[in-house]
Amino acid sequence: MITLTLGRPRLTTGLDEHERVDHDTHVRLHGELPKMTADDLITLTELGALPGRGGAGFPFARKLRSVLRSALRRRAPARVVVNAVEGEPGSAKDRMLLERLPHLVLDGAELAAHALGAPEVVVGIADRAPSGADDDPVRESLRAAVAERRSALGLRLVQMPHRFVSGQSGALVQGINGGPPVPPGQPRRTSENGVAGLPTLLSNAETYAHAALLALGGAYQYASVGTADQPGTVLLTVGGSVVVEAPAGTPLVQVLHMCDTAPGQAVLVGGYHGAWLSPDVADRVRLSHAEVADAGGTLGAGVVLPLPRTTCPLGEVARVLRYLAGESAGQCGPCLRGLPALAESFSALVTGESGPEPALAAAAVGEGRGACAHPDGSALFARSALAVFGEDVSEHAREGGCGRPVSGLLPLADGSTDRRTRLSLDWSRCDGHGLCAELLPDLIRLDRNGYPEDQRVTVPDALAADAELAVRMCPALALRLSSQG
Template sequence: MTGPLPDVPPVYALGLPRLTAGFDQAERLDRRTHLLAHGSPPTLPGHRLAELADAIALRGRGGAGFPLARKLEAVAHHARRSGVRPAVVVNGCEGEPACRKDTVLLCRAPHLVLDGALLAADALGARTLVVGVTKDTAETSVRDALAERGLSDRRRGRSLRARLVRVPERLVSGEASALIRAAGGGPALPPGRRVRAAESGLGGAPTLFSNAETFAQLAVAARLGAHRYASTGAPHEPGTLLLTVSGAVPSPAVVEAPSGVPLPYVLQVCAADPAPGGVLVGGYHGAWLDAPTAYGTVVTREALAACGGALGAGAVLPVPAGSCPLGETLRVAHWLAAESSGQCGPCRLGLPALASALAATLSGGGQETLEAVRHAAQAVRGRGACKHPDGAARFVLSALDAFPDDLAAHALAGGCGRETAGVLPLPAPEAADAVDGTGTGAGNPTAAAGRLAVDWTLCEGHGLCAKLLPEAVRLDPDGYPVISDTALPGRLRGRAQRAVRRCPALALRLEKP
C-alpha cells in the first residue's frame, strides 16, 4: 500500500481472541456489550496487581518494553514516600504513522483499556486518570466510554477524576514527558530534561504511564489469572500481542496473535509478498531485517532482538523485492528529522545531518559519506532530551546492516537499479489542490498562500521555522524569527503549513490572505 493508514483498519485474530474478543459482534463495544464479551473485572490490591504483572512478564507495549510490575512498584513506593496520591496516564497518542493498534483498541474496545487503567488506579489509590489521544475517532470513542461509566473531571465528590487530553498528531506527542506535560496544561513536548514519571509526573505526583495495549492486557490478565493467561503464547513472554501490518500488503491490518507466532505466518495472513525485499519490525524506531532473517524468526521480544530486530511498537512492514529498502529508509529518515521538537541539538541538528549523510551515501558518496552516517548516528545516541534521536539512529543503522549489498551498490555506483515505491506509510502532505475561501486553487503557484504570523507570548526562539521555510523566515541576532508581513506565494503553502505544524511552542500560524 501507499499513503497514510486508516484510523481503524481491519482486525484479524490468530487463534482465540482476547483483546479483540467481541469484535465480531459489534464495531464498537459499548459498556453493556463489553461486559457481555469480557465479564466484570476483579479488584486487586496493589501488591497483588504487581505480582500478577510480574507473573505474566507483562511489559509496556508502546515501544520501550519496560516491565509493568516495576512501574507499579516504583509509583507505589514514591507515593508512600512523598505522601502524594499518584496519577495514571494512558498513552493512546500513537503518533507513529505505521501504528494503529492502540487506536483500534480505543475506538473498538475502549472499556477494556479503561478496565486496566482503573484496576491500576484503584490499586495505587490514584486520584487522577488521564487518557491522551491524537485522533478524532479515538477522542469520540473515549469520551463516550467515560460518559458511559459516569467518569468525569468535574465531579469533585468522586475519589477518582478522569479526563481526556487531545494532543497534536506528532511522533513526540506520545513521549511520556510530553504527554504528561500536555496533560498539565503545557505544550505536548518533552521538557528538555529526562524525568521519571514514577517519581514526579502529572502535577508533580508519582505517575503510572503506559500505552493503551498494556492496560488492556492487564485487564485481560486480571480476569483470567496468571495461569490461564499463560496458556497461550511463548513460555517466557506469554499471552497475545497486537501487530499493525502494513507496507507491501494489499491493505493494512491489525493482527492479534499469540506471542511466539512465526513472523512469516503473520505476513501470510495479511497476503504479503512471500519474497519481500526486507521487513521493518518495531516501526520507525525499530529495525530492519533482511528477508531470510525475517522468514526464520518468531514474534517475541527476545527472538526479534536476537536477530537484530525489535518488537518496539508492534509494527511489521514488509517492502517488495522491487523497491529499494534503503530508499524507503531515506524517506522515513527525512520525516523523522522533521518530527524533531527542536529543543536539543542531537534532535534539532543531528537528525537532519543523519538524513543528509544517508542521502549523500545513497547518491554515490562512497566510504566518506558512509562514515558520516555512522558518525551522525553515534553523535545523537543517548544525548537527546527524549528517546527520539536514539530510535531514529537505530532505524537508520539497522538498514545499513541489513542490506550490505544494496548499500555497496549505492555508495560506490550511485544506485541499486531499483526505484523507491514509497510503501512505508507517512502522513499525507497538505492537499495541493485544496480550494481556499476565495475560490482560488491552493495548488496554484501564483495564488497567495497567506501570511505567517507569530504569537510573541508563546514564541521561545527555537528557530525551527527558519530552517523549514528559509525563503520567508530569518532569525534576528537573538535567534527569534523575523517574518515579512507580505503574503507568501502559493508554491510555499505546503511548507508554510508544515512550519506551523512543527512549531514546538505552537506560536506560528498561517493567516488567510
C-alpha cells in the same frame, strides 16, 4: 482499519460480531471487573510477566511498585495515565483498541486507579484522526464509553499534537501539565514526578488492556498462550493499517502470510525507532521482545513494515529520515544538526554521491547525548538500514542508483511526503556579517573567517520562524528559504 486474529482472540474478543464492543457486551464477554489492592495487582502482573507495550517493554509490575512506593513515601495521591497518542505513523493498534474496544483499556486503567487511590484516569490521544478528519472516532468512542460505564472514577481526555515525539511519555506529561508537549530536556521518572508533580503510572493503551485481561481471567488462563518469558498475545500493526492479534512467540512470517504479504527486501520491526531484519532473519524470528532482540531488532510498539522489492530501499529510508529530522522537538544539537545531517547523508547514498562512511559517522548522532530518545532511535533505524541494505549501497555507489523508483511505501504522518524546508546561502552575496549564526546558533556555524560553513541546511519545524527571521534580517540578502519534496 482491518483487524485480524491468529488463534483464539483475547484482546479482540467480540470483534467478529461487533464493530464496537459496548459496555454491556464487554461485561457479557469478560465478566465484571474485580477490585484489587495495589499489592494484589502487582503480584498478578508479575505472574503474568506483563511488559509494557509502548516501545521499551518495561515490566508493568515494576512500574506499579515504583509508583506505589513514591506515593507512600510522599504521602501523596498517585495519578494514572493512558498513553494512546501513537505518534508512530506505522502504528494503529492503540487507536483500534480505543475506537472498538474502549472498555478493555478503561478496565485496566480503572483497576490501577482504584489500587493506587488515584481520583481519575487521564487518557492522552492525538488531536486529530490520522486522516486529518475533524470527527475523530476515538474521541467519540471514549465519550460514549464514559456514559456507558457510569463509573464514579473521573476520566479526563487530553489531546496532543499529532507528531512523532508527542507519544513519548515525558512529552505527554508536559502536555497534561499545560506545558509544551515535547519531551523534557532532562530525563525524569514519571513514577516520582509526573502529572501535577505527583507519582504517576503511565503506560500505553495495550498494556492496560492486558492488565484487564489478567484481572478478568486470571494468570493461569492468560499464560495458556504465548511464551514462558512473555505469556499472552501481542498486537501488531502490519503495513500501517492491518492490526493483528497473535500469541507471543508466533513466527513473523506466519503473520505476514496472514496479511497476504512477504518479507520482500527486508522487514522493519519496531517502527522508525526500530530495526530492519533481513529476509533470512525474518523467516526464522518469532515475535516476542526477547526473540526479536536476540535477532538484533526490537519489537517496540509492534509495528511491522515489510518492504516490497519494487521500491528503492535507500530512497525509502532517506525519506523517513527527513521526516524524523522534521519531527524533532528542536531542543538539542543531536536533533537540530545531527538528524538533518543523517538525512542528508542518506540522500547522498541514494544518488551515489558518497559511500557508507559519512552515513555511519552521521549515525553516531545520539549516543545518549540527546535531550530525549529521538536521536538514538533514529540512529538505530539508520544503522540497521546500512547493515541490511549493504549491497544496495554498493550498487548506488557504482551505478548512481538501483533503477527502482522511490514509491513512498513506508507510511508518514497523515500520508504526507518528505517535504523539507531548506535554508540556502548565496556565496556571491554573503559578506560575513555573522548575524545568521546569532539568530540560528543551532543550525549555522561560522568558519574561521566568519562565513557559514554550510551552503544549505535543513530547517526543523521548531526553527522555521527563526529561519524566516534570519532571511529577513540578513544585511546582504544572502539567505533564502525553499521547500523541496
